Amino acid sequence: MTDLKSFVQVFQSRKMAALLTIGFASGLPFFLTSKTLQAWMTVEGIDLSAIGLISLVAIPYSLKFLWSPLLDCFVPPFLGRRRGWLLLLQGFLVMAIALMALQKPTKSLELLAISALFVAFLSASQDIAADAYRTDVLEKREMGAGAAIFVLGYRIALLVTGSFALMLADFLSWPTVYSILAALMGIGMLASLWAPEPQVKERPPESLFEAVYLPFVEFFQRLGWFRGAMTLLFIMLYKLGDSVAANMSTPFLLKIGFSQTDIGAIQGGMGLIATIVGTLAGGAFLSKWGINRSLWIFGGFQAISNFAYFALAQLGKNYSGLVVTINIENFCGGMGTAAFIAFFMSLCNSRFSATQFALLSSLMAVSRDILVAPSGAIAEATGWPLFFLISIAAAIPGLLLLPIFAPWNGER
Numbered sequence: 001m002t003d004l005k006s007f008v009q010v011f012q013s014r015k016m017a018a019l020l021t022i023g024f025a026s027g028l029p030f031f032l033t034s035k036t037l038q039a040w041m042t043v044e045g046i047d048l049s050a051i052g053l054i055s056l057v058a059i060p061y062s063l064k065f066l067w068s069p070l071l072d073c074f075v076p077p078f079l080g081r082r083r084g085w086l087l088l089l090q091g092f093l094v095m096a097i098a099l100m101a102l103q104k105p106t107k108s109l110e111l112l113a114i115s116a117l118f119v120a121f122l123s124a125s126q127d128i129a130a131d132a133y134r135t136d137v138l139e140k141r142e143m144g145a146g147a148a149i150f151v152l153g154y155r156i157a158l159l160v161t162g163s164f165a166l167m168l169a170d171f172l173s174w175p176t177v178y179s180i181l182a183a184l185m186g187i188g189m190l191a192s193l194w195a196p197e198p199q200v201k202e203r204p205p206e207s208l209f210e211a212v213y214l215p216f217v218e219f220f221q222r223l224g225w226f227r228g229a230m231t232l233l234f235i236m237l238y239k240l241g242d243s244v245a246a247n248m249s250t251p252f253l254l255k256i257g258f259s260q261t262d263i264g265a266i267q268g269g270m271g272l273i274a275t276i277v278g279t280l281a282g283g284a285f286l287s288k289w290g291i292n293r294s295l296w297i298f299g300g301f302q303a304i305s306n307f308a309y310f311a312l313a314q315l316g317k318n319y320s321g322l323v324v325t326i327n328i329e330n331f332c333g334g335m336g337t338a339a340f341i342a343f344f345m346s347l348c349n350s351r352f353s354a355t356q357f358a359l360l361s362s363l364m365a366v367s368r369d370i371l372v373a374p375s376g377a378i379a380e381a382t383g384w385p386l387f388f389l390i391s392i393a394a395a396i397p398g399l400l401l402l403p404i405f406a407p408w409n410g411e412r
Contacts, residue, residue: 021187022153024157025090037116042254057117061362096119132353145283147342150341166263242336271330291339307388313385
């Protein structure tokens with residue numbers, strides 16, 4: 001009973017409320033350059049190969065470690081090292097998303113792609129600041145709850161931009177929808193002003209050279225070269241199967257006959273409940289089982305969840321099947337991401353949290369944004385049922401690496 005009371009108290013802090021809102025701001029731009037943009041392109045009649053390739057505009061998520069040392073080394077003249085960067089980048093995102101609203105896919109797809117690339121760059125930079133803030137502000141006992149709360153805010157943003165936006169697009173033009181979503185970034189700016197600044201526990205890098213060089217040396221010295229390399233490979237592969245399916249899920253649902261409102265309503269209704277339950281359950285089980293065991297269990301759930309898409313591909317336009325598929329995807333995604341974020345935080349030294357977390361999350365983004373780029377062409381060549389079986393197979397290599405560095409009975 002005492003453990004439960006302590007766990008509930010952790011969730012009630014101002015720190016957690018700030019993480020929920022910052023998580024929302026961090027997640028809001030992501031679908032605007034991926035799934036929601038794909039829906040816009042699908043409705044405009046753009047071919048599947050181009051829709052699949054548009055995921056390449058998310059390359060900044062995979063390369064953000066290159067400029068992350070700047071956020072460790074330099075401090076804005078307001079709000080401190082972490083919140084100052086958050087506020088600055090969120091202001092630029094408001095303007096950049098509004099700029100996307102001015103584009104027209106059928107007339108200038110290249111210009112739309114450039115605008116999306118700029119949004120992705122700013123969003124990736126905001127993620128650097130948000131991930132570092134979360135890593136620095138949380139104590140060890142708060143990591144499970146903090147990861148869950150942040151993921152919850154992030155997932156709510158994905159549902160707003162991937163569900164509510166689709167529903168609005170049946171009644172409003174896509175440029176109007178993007179303008180509304182640009183205004184929502186103001187929520188993140190308010191959160192950055194209100195959030196508590198992390199206490200400085202370690203001396204920040206004193207030069208740009210230190211900010212670039214020391215995070216990598218410290219990481220491999222602490223883990224060892226072999227274990228460190230295997231950890232980075234695992235991060236790149238752990239969510240590959242989930243990413244392959246997710247990259248084409250919206251075009252798939254639209255192609256088999258569901259309307260934008262169908263998809264948006266179910267994701268925003270029961271899907272939101274499943275996300276909340278999955279994320280909070282993930283945080284609770286993470287605190288009880290530890291990070292290693294959670295990676296095993298939640299990783300298995302992620303792989304199995306793709307069978308729901310395979311079944312729906314066999315059924316076709318079936319509303320019960322859509323409800324089951326969306327619920328499974330959101331529930332498993334919430335749990336898996338909570339464990340993965342806690343795993344990342346456990347690997348970071350707070351002195352270099354921006355750079356080290358950016359490196360780890362960049363590798364995760366390689367599978368989410370780059371390795372999945374051919375998925376549209378694969379779906380065209382194989383058909384939807386076989387495509388989702390391929391996505392299940394893509395999850396296996398990451399799971400096979402778990403015994404190397406995350407043994408079931410390990411310390412984490």
